[in-house]
Amino acid sequence: xxxxxxxxxxxxxxxxxxxxxxxxxxxxxxxxxxxxxxxxxxxxxxxxxxxxxxxxxxxxxxxxxxxxxxxxxxxxxxxxxxxxxxxxxxxxxxxxxxxxxxxxxxxxxxxxxxxxxxxxxxxxxxxxxxxxxxxxxxxxxxxxxxxxxxxxxxxxxxxxxxxxxxxxxxxxxxxxxxxxxxxxxxxxxxxxxxxxxxxxxxxxxxxxxxxxxxxxxxxxxxxxxxxxxxxxxxxxxxxxxxxxxxxxxxxxxxxxxxxxxxxxxxxxxxxxxxxxxxxxxxxxxxxxxxxxxxxxxxxxxxxxxxxxxxxxxxxxxxxxxxxxxxxxxxxxxxxxxxxxxxxxxxxxxxxxxxxxxxxxxxxxxxxxxxxxxxxxxxxxxxxxxxxxxxxxxxxxxxxxxxxxxxxxxxxxxxxxxxxxxxxxxxxxxxxxxxxxxxxxxxxxxxxxxxxxxxxxxxxxxxxxxxxxxxxxxxxxxxxxxxxxxxxxxxxxxxxxxxxxxxxxxxxxxxxxxxxxxxxxxxxxxxxxxxxxxxxxxxxxxxxxxxxxxxxxxxxxxxxxxxxxxxxxxxxxxxxxxxxxxxxxxxxxxxxxxxxxxxxxxxxxxxxxxxxxxxxxxxxxxxxxxxxxxxxxxxxxxxxxxxxxxxxxxxxxxxxxxxxxxxxxxxxxxxxxxxxxxxxxxxxxxxxxxxxxxxxxxxxxxxxxxxxxxxxxxxxxxxxxxxxxxxxxxxxxxxxxxxxxxxxxxxxxxxxxxxxxxxxxxxxxxxxxxxxxxxxxxx
Numbered sequence: 001x002x003x004x005x006x007x008x009x010x011x012x013x014x015x016x017x018x019x020x021x022x023x024x025x026x027x028x029x030x031x032x033x034x035x036x037x038x039x040x041x042x043x044x045x046x047x048x049x050x051x052x053x054x055x056x057x058x059x060x061x062x063x064x065x066x067x068x069x070x071x072x073x074x075x076x077x078x079x080x081x082x083x084x085x086x087x088x089x090x091x092x093x094x095x096x097x098x099x100x101x102x103x104x105x106x107x108x109x110x111x112x113x114x115x116x117x118x119x120x121x122x123x124x125x126x127x128x129x130x131x132x133x134x135x136x137x138x139x140x141x142x143x144x145x146x147x148x149x150x151x152x153x154x155x156x157x158x159x160x161x162x163x164x165x166x167x168x169x170x171x172x173x174x175x176x177x178x179x180x181x182x183x184x185x186x187x188x189x190x191x192x193x194x195x196x197x198x199x200x201x202x203x204x205x206x207x208x209x210x211x212x213x214x215x216x217x218x219x220x221x222x223x224x225x226x227x228x229x230x231x232x233x234x235x236x237x238x239x240x241x242x243x244x245x246x247x248x249x250x251x252x253x254x255x256x257x258x259x260x261x262x263x264x265x266x267x268x269x270x271x272x273x274x275x276x277x278x279x280x281x282x283x284x285x286x287x288x289x290x291x292x293x294x295x296x297x298x299x300x301x302x303x304x305x306x307x308x309x310x311x312x313x314x315x316x317x318x319x320x321x322x323x324x325x326x327x328x329x330x331x332x333x334x335x336x337x338x339x340x341x342x343x344x345x346x347x348x349x350x351x352x353x354x355x356x357x358x359x360x361x362x363x364x365x366x367x368x369x370x371x372x373x374x375x376x377x378x379x380x381x382x383x384x385x386x387x388x389x390x391x392x393x394x395x396x397x398x399x400x401x402x403x404x405x406x407x408x409x410x411x412x413x414x415x416x417x418x419x420x421x422x423x424x425x426x427x428x429x430x431x432x433x434x435x436x437x438x439x440x441x442x443x444x445x446x447x448x449x450x451x452x453x454x455x456x457x458x459x460x461x462x463x464x465x466x467x468x469x470x471x472x473x474x475x476x477x478x479x480x481x482x483x484x485x486x487x488x489x490x491x492x493x494x495x496x497x498x499x500x501x502x503x504x505x506x507x508x509x510x511x512x513x514x515x516x517x518x519x520x521x522x523x524x525x526x527x528x529x530x531x532x533x534x535x536x537x538x539x540x541x542x543x544x545x546x547x548x549x550x551x552x553x554x555x556x557x558x559x560x561x562x563x564x565x566x567x568x569x570x571x572x573x574x575x576x577x578x579x580x581x582x583x584x585x586x587x588x589x590x591x592x593x594x595x596x597x598x599x600x601x602x603x604x605x606x607x608x609x610x611x612x613x614x615x616x617x618x619x620x621x622x623x624x625x626x627x628x629x630x631x632x633x634x635x636x637x638x639x640x641x642x643x644x645x646x647x648x649x650x651x652x653x654x655x656x657x658x659x660x661x662x663x664x665x666x667x668x669x670x671x672x673x674x675x676x677x678x679x680x681x682x683x684x685x686x687x688x689x690x691x692x693x694x695x696x697x698x699x700x701x702x703x704x705x706x707x708x709x710x711x712x713x714x715x716x717x718x719x720x721x722x723x724x725x726x727x728x729x730x731x732x733x734x735x736x737x738x739x740x741x742x743x744x745x746x747x748x749x750x751x752x753x754x755x756x757x758x759x760x761x762x763x764x765x766x767x768x769x770x771x772x773x774x775x776x777x778x
Contacts, residue, residue: 003503003513004726007663010496011514012248021248024203024220025280032205033062034119035266035279038112038126039288040104043138043358043691044153047103047131050112055125060117064129065269067099067111074098074268075234077261079324088333090164093324094154094356098234098261098268104133105153105322106360107691108288110261115269115277138358138691142296142319145355153322153356162320163329163354165336167412174347177311181302185383189376190760193294193319193685195287195701196365198493200250202289203280204263206270215271216243219263222252223531225489228523230259230326231267246521249493253675254364255290256493257533258326262289284697291685292365294319295335297376303384307395311347314339314376320354320362327363329354334369334462340410341377342421342460342629343399348411358691364533366675367461370737374459378741379748379758382456386752391438392745393429396458397422407624415624416460417721417729421631424653424717425458428631431713432651437635444753450637450646453750457742463626463721463730465534470619472536473528474544476505476552479610482576482591484509484516486549487604489529490541491521494671495732496664497537501545503660504726508549509556510573511590525605535730538660539626540619543724548615550725555611559593619723626721628729630654632673632742638750643769645681645747647710652738654714657721657729669714669735676739678704680747684762702762751775 015021052064076095100111112129116122139145139153145160152158168174178184204219215237221227224244232239249256262279270277281289300313318332336352381399385392400421401408408416434454441452464470475487486505492498498520502513519525530536556578561568566580579587588596594610604612619625635649652669659665682702686694695701720727740761747763748756754775759767 003506004660006503006661008499008503008513008661009663011499011502016248023200023248023250024205024218027205027218027247027278029205029207029276031275033115033117033273033275033277034122035113035115035277036122036126037110037262037285038114038129040100040107040109040111042104042133042135043107044136045104045133046136047100048134049132051130052112054128055114058121058125058128060121061114061125062117063115063269063273065099065113065265067097067101070098070268071101074264077234077259077264079328080326080330088163088165091329092157093162093320093328093354094157096261096323096325096361098264106358107693108285108360110265113265113269115273140357140359140687140691142317142355142357145357146317146353153358160356161353162324162356163332163352165333165352167336167348167350169411174311174313174349177347178302181310182305183303183387185301185303185380185387187299187380187383187758189297189299189379191293191295191297191372191375192761193291193362194365194679194683195291195685196253196255197703198251198253198255201281201283201286202256202260204266205276205278206267207276208271208274210274213241214243215241215267216245217267218245218247220249220256221246222249222256222491222493222533223258224491224521224523225529226531227259231264234264235267235271244523246491252493252532253366254292254327254368254533257364257531260289287701288693288696289360290325291321291360291362293372294362295332295372299376299380301380301384305388307384307388307390307398309343309345309399312345314348314350316352318352318354319357319359321357321359323361325361325363328361330364331362331369331372335373337412337414338370338460338462339373339377340412341374342401342458344401344405345411350412359687367733367736368534370461370733371676371679371740374457374737375741375744378457378459379744382745382748392456393425393434396425396456413623414462416627417723418719419627419629419655420717420719421458421629424629424655425631427715427717428633428651428653431653431715432633432635432649434633441749447640450639451750453636453638453746453748455634455742455744455746455749457632457738457745459738459741460627460629461535461734461737463535463539463628464619465536466622469530469534469536470540472530472540472544473614473616474548475604476548476613477604477610478552478590478594480591480594482589482594484511485519486516486545487519487526488541488545489526490532490537493532495537495668496661497541500538500660500664501542504542504546505549508546508553510578511576515576535732537732539724539728539730540617542660542728543726544615544617546725547617548613551615552611552613556593559597560588563588563593563596624723626657626723626729628654628656628731628734630734630738632738634742634746636743636746636750638747638768643765643772645763645765645768647677647743650710650712652712652714652735653717654731654734655717655719655729656731656734658718658727659716660728662716665716665731666714668732670712672733672735673712673739674704674709676736677709677743680740680743680761680763682762682764
């Protein structure tokens, strides 16, 4: 049988569900020290003095580190290099210091680190540090920061505009499109900042062994090799003297894709003190150090009277925060490319400004530019339908890229590989009984009944990323026992990729998945790796394992044909046996074949000696990636008296190419929808005028809970991608792209009778009530 396509349960679940997982905070080492961070209470202030003597005198405190202590020893954290396929007009993003030196630029910025023998004592010691701050006026509004007369937060840069990107390939065509348009639809959208809330916060344990000159880091990270590379550079150590291990990781969502200031400071102290140090962020620390989203988008769409898109003009102002972190440039850059969505837009002119504000750095958060772009485009499609009196489903259908138009190049330079968008939409409309709900939504007469709204979102999501993330290696060892060890640089944190990878290898080598051991997350065991992110796990990492498994299969077939004296094409690999299809009784096991091969190669770390193979997969040319597609339909009821929203029906149909494990896909879809609903209705970072976070803890930051969520009906349609040998497109981030727009469109459809044109997310009950009330007053 083929294991690909089978809904196998995740191999890691029994261990995790029975409490036998091992996370960063579970790690205990002899003579362990604990760290606590002093953070700025100001959004913008000069540091005039720091007094740490009282903290240092506290019993069991071992060290106190400030920015002055590491001046010249540790450089600032670099952002992602904008090289190769990155095409930017301007880029001078400020790099974040490990510890603040002359001034602080956001609430929560690390100022000092205390290390001691007791985690509670170091917390007390932090309170004894006296810092003299001279407050400065903060700039919180990205539109204010983008003004030419705005005072620069970083004087050495001279401006708050740190990134500029333009797409204008068809300027003359666009001008002509707007000149001949029957209608121009305009709207500003504010996509709020979101705080990632993984089950496990950021944290690490750093342990230096001077005898071996080896620094070992246990980190809650999506990319151990990236952490090793960045830490080695910042600590001026050879990469060979740094080992990074990702134990069980309780969710990443993009936040854990790189190195943060705390990581560098703790690693530096571990080397300096020669003792292991543990630091794990508390929930509030985790919520104040990094955010996703934060875009203000102005859209103009030129359309004909029947809803056909002729062109769009778009300006994105992205709130980068006070510094450029590891992934800060990525989301606005990708949003500028992805704004076209699944629509055959003939021409586009797009400008992106990344601006500096007195808030924490932003970066990749599940979708990384996809949800920001799709929300604005999907709301615009609904506004086109509303203003022209058309059905939103028909406007989408009219503008879809046709199945025979692939590969399709967008005006922003992306190449879409394959798809059948109309078939996916039709399936979703049928599952929801679309016309019936449309009819109910149109009947709004009874004031005792809730308002009903139907919302659609049809979106794409690129898989595989860019640059180095398009490349992955994989290693395979067939041990003398017949067991198979697969090594991958993709480490899971909830996706179940360990299970899917075992299915891919098992199919190639004719064994069961439980005979395949997948190793990951340790730079001493896996030589290289791009980590998890950009929906690359199965698309790139799985393809690399497929490539190396096919190499191993070919060698096994050749050796078996010699042992069994038959042609290679007659060899069958099945259930751990290798036999001649004409004489099935003449068989040899995989273990016997490895022994017969007489291979005595040294085994890689983590496995015995045996037959060993290495393979590599590269995902095509730049801007050419698999693009998954989905259609979501949300049906909501809005309480007329309170503005409360209840989602009564939710349908999601996804085309993520060839599916390895439908159970894993369904889990990813459910989780992504929930995150998207949270963005639409509840979540958001809110700041006071002086830069204090008003939603900086789970007391104030509203998250989805199971009790308030609808039953989700999901389905899939497979249009394989020609861009990888497995035909995969990737699904991990796709539902998060669609869900916010689907829910927002449903709510605004319900409010259309009040003349409400738009409400920015989160669409809280208060916002909705005020919008209805304002309409009554008018």
